[in-house]
Amino acid sequence: MTAFNISKIGEPTEFSTALLEPDAGIAYAKATNDPTALHLDGTFMPPIYGVVPVWEKVFEVVSGVVPEEHFFSVVHGEQDMIFHKPLKSGIELKSRAIGQSVAVKESGTTLVVKSESFDNSTEDLILEQYFTMFFRGVDGELSVGEPHDMGINLELYKQEMSMGDQSKNFVAKVQTHFDDDQTFRYAQASGDFMPIHIDEEFAKSVGLPGMIIHGLCTMATASWAAIDQLCSGDPAKLARIAVRFSKPLRPGDDLVNMFIKDDSLENEGACSTYFLSSNRVSDGETILTNALVEVMK
Numbered sequence: 001m002t003a004f005n006i007s008k009i010g011e012p013t014e015f016s017t018a019l020l021e022p023d024a025g026i027a028y029a030k031a032t033n034d035p036t037a038l039h040l041d042g043t044f045m046p047p048i049y050g051v052v053p054v055w056e057k058v059f060e061v062v063s064g065v066v067p068e069e070h071f072f073s074v075v076h077g078e079q080d081m082i083f084h085k086p087l088k089s090g091i092e093l094k095s096r097a098i099g100q101s102v103a104v105k106e107s108g109t110t111l112v113v114k115s116e117s118f119d120n121s122t123e124d125l126i127l128e129q130y131f132t133m134f135f136r137g138v139d140g141e142l143s144v145g146e147p148h149d150m151g152i153n154l155e156l157y158k159q160e161m162s163m164g165d166q167s168k169n170f171v172a173k174v175q176t177h178f179d180d181d182q183t184f185r186y187a188q189a190s191g192d193f194m195p196i197h198i199d200e201e202f203a204k205s206v207g208l209p210g211m212i213i214h215g216l217c218t219m220a221t222a223s224w225a226a227i228d229q230l231c232s233g234d235p236a237k238l239a240r241i242a243v244r245f246s247k248p249l250r251p252g253d254d255l256v257n258m259f260i261k262d263d264s265l266e267n268e269g270a271c272s273t274y275f276l277s278s279n280r281v282s283d284g285e286t287i288l289t290n291a292l293v294e295v296m297k
Contacts, residue, residue: 002067004102004109004140012098013060017120018053020045022089024189028052031189032220033176036227036235044235045087047227048220050127051079052190054115057097058131061113065099070138072206076215077110078132078290080150080242084125086235092120093127100130101145109140112148150242152275152292153264160260161277169261171274174225175281178213180251186217212248218255218287219243222278225257226293230274239271240294247280247287254281259293272297 022042028049029039039046066074095117103110110132117127130148160167179185183197192214195202203211223241231237249255255278262273271294278288 002069003142004067004111005065006102006140006142006144008061008064009099009102009145011064013057013096015094015096016053016057017092017094020053020087020089020091020093024052025049025089028189028220031182031185032217032224033179034220034224036224036233038233038235039224042089045089046220047081047083047087047223047235047238047241048216050081050083050087050117050129051216053093054095054097054117054129055191057095058113058115061097061099062111062133065102065111066135070135073108073135073138075134075136076131076245077134078130078148078150078242078244079216079219080130080148080240082128082240083238084128085119086238087126091126093117094120099145101147102140102143103147104140104143108134108136109138110134110147112145114148150290150292152242152290153262154290156262156264157275157290160262160275161258164258167260169263171259171261172225172229173259174229174257175254176221176225176257177254178249178251182217182251183211183213186214190214190216192216208248210250212250213253215245215248218245218249218278221255222257222276222288222291222293226259226274226276226295229259230293230295237296238293239296240292241276243276243278243288243291245287246289247285249280249287255279255287256281262292270297271295
């Protein structure tokens with residue numbers, strides 16, 4: 001088994017540029033069943049679309065650190081997106097990525113990739129992201145760098161979520177349905193054609209029950225639910241969304257996103273923080289967990 005190339009950790013990629021085109025944002029919104037008016041009219045890009053312009057650079061880091069033989073062992077473990085400014089259509093982003101850390105565990109190896117996207121005309125930082133990739137059963141041999149900490153108060157999170165909508169801090173629930181053709185529409189809009197999402201037989205060959213919903217598509221539904229319920233429909237108020245991808249969804253599933261306010265941080269900073277949990281309706285299985293949303297006050 002080939003070891004991870006830890007010499008690449010800390011080495012940034014070159015910048016790439018991408019124009020935030022309204023038509024691409026509208027297509028992404030439709031592919032994620034997003035009802036947000038300011039996404040559907042092309043004013044703003046849906047927040048999770050911010051992954052699309054940096055995928056090439058993130059993969060460049062992954063392919064430089066991880067031997068090719070391990071690529072199909074990967075699971076997208078966590079995603080943390082910090083919006084310093086909203087994704088306004090028409091902006092040209094310049095983006096780069098860097099390997100932040102490798103952490104070797106008994107069950108596999110975790111790679112954290114950080115990306116940064118700037119407004120190419122003003123040099124303002126628009127979006128900072130942390131991609132946590134877990135390579136199942138892979139021994140990376142050596143750990144290096146600092147793993148990303150989403151900073152969530154897990155004890156308080158578990159306490160609040162155990163009370164569910166009986167919590168005094170409960171804010172909202174939003175239910176959404178994933179269509180039978182959801183993965184095909186999302187693949188077209190995002191450029192993510194991994195076969196576990198669009199090839200039933202391949203998905204079964206790697207131990208899945210069949211095609212699964214893209215994790216970022218699930219995250220996208222949580223983001224528009226947050227914009228609707230916490231931001232009064234204004235995408236510019238969403239400052240951060242961070243999730244752990246706990247279980248996969250299947251086409252045809254229904255999902256409930258629940259938001260509970262973290263009032264322990266109410267008087268700190270410019271944002272209000274909400275805990276997020278996303279659960280499959282049919283069996284209550286938690287799909288997104290250890291998750292939070294920050295909203296500009």
